[in-house]
Amino acid sequence: MATTSVLPSEFADLEPFAGWALQGERARYAKRIESTMDELQAFYDAAFPRTQAALDYLDQFPLDELPEDAKHLLWLYCALITVSFPVEAWRQPRVPDSGASSIDAILEPVI
């Protein structure tokens, strides 16, 4: 059975984390706070070492002409930014002491 891949074939190793290739910071942050630290850590451990390879791959294309799969890769790395704070600083999905506070993106670049 053929499966459709979300990411460029060069990044097939990140395909298990393709669910993080979400458009919009709001969606990425929502997924972060619904995840466990183990899930965040697993994504981070897989994607972080591939950052420079992803940047080199993406920079082959002008930003406004990214193919669909490359767009997904870009969003996956936007999500890695969102996930890096719990992993590198907070040791928990939410910002410490942020309680019920929320700061929501209401306008963002399309890509």
Add this chain to the structure above:
Amino acid sequence: MPHYTKPAEGSWTQHYPELGTDPVSYDDSISPEFYELEREAIFRRTWLNLGRVEQLPRKGSYFTREMDAAGTSIIVVRGMDDEVRAFHNMCRHRGNKLVWQDYPREETSGVCRQFQCKYHAWRYDLQGQCTFVQQEQEFFDLDKADYSLAAVQCEVWEGWIFVNFDASNTTPLREYLGELAWGLEGYPFDKLTQVHRYRSEIGANWKLFIDAFVEFYHAPILHSGQYQPDEAAKVASYGYEALAYGIDGPHGMVSSWGGIAPPKDPSMVKPMERELRSGLFGPWDHADLGIDELPPSVNPTRHKNWGTDSFVFFPNFMILFWKPNWVLTYHYWPTSYNTHIFEGTAYFVPPKTARERLAQEYAVVSFKEYGLQDANTLEATQSMLESNTPVKTFPLNDQEILLRHLHHTARRYVDEYQKTTLVGA
């Protein structure tokens, strides 16, 4: 000994003697009555920023804004003559809200050639003139020329759109903004068209949240978790001193060092910052603004360690300039004495590559992470200030001068308003 030179009086605060040095009261932030006075004295009488002209890209582009603090809704529109105008969002026939979609309380935007009321199809051109009245012959001596939309004073400075709800206001916007703003003129704001905007409902008085963003005394402590452990200890032991403060009338600014970009020692910053060459202060690789020198109000001391400047244009508009050539604005829109809507908007030179895009994303997400810490802390402050404790005044240090100035200014506007209304009575 201070690390950075202070004025001859010995402190920034004493350089502005009208501010005093006594502990201050935050009664102005916990009282519904004082808030009602602020609405009249401040939000209905000063120039308020609504964003930039790029939000109105074409002739006929418009947006509506719900202005709770001023007690009205407005339409801001770019006319066929490219002038930006503002009107109260009300049909002159029966007072229906003129422009809205689905939910009357929600803001909307779009492009149109004219405004047409949903109720009885009265129409207005983009200059506010009434152009069509349904069954005009049924009215009694009605002259459409008498039924233009109610205009709101609207002016543009360096591409920033401001309105003033005081119909009798005679102070032009540029004069109101004063010398700090004049020293920003020429900054190529129009090149920063890559926009990220965040909104948050904050359970604190609007001034208390400005307070949180005009002092960096808190940064080494509240945000210590964002530093690598060695760096956090070092930052806390140094404490915080600004490069300079400036006050002109109701407005103020703080010029700050910082922005480890790139850091001397890469282990000082988080791994993701190293990978993406970015951080809270922005991308390490500076964007090209196409100017030889920053305008004089930005990094006014021309210090080599300069990192960011924060300007407060009274009452509720802040512009932050960052060394890597991007801008962040804050707006604080009160909805009651102890709630407001906070908006943070980042403006970047549009990225050409994914690498640049991700460096910008890192800066914006950092802003949000810090902001979430600040937001919740302020709800905690508001609840205690409102509580029935015997403590009524609080000390402010020299690095908190802009807080002293903000509360002083708000009280001064309210006092002057009360004097005029008493005289008029």
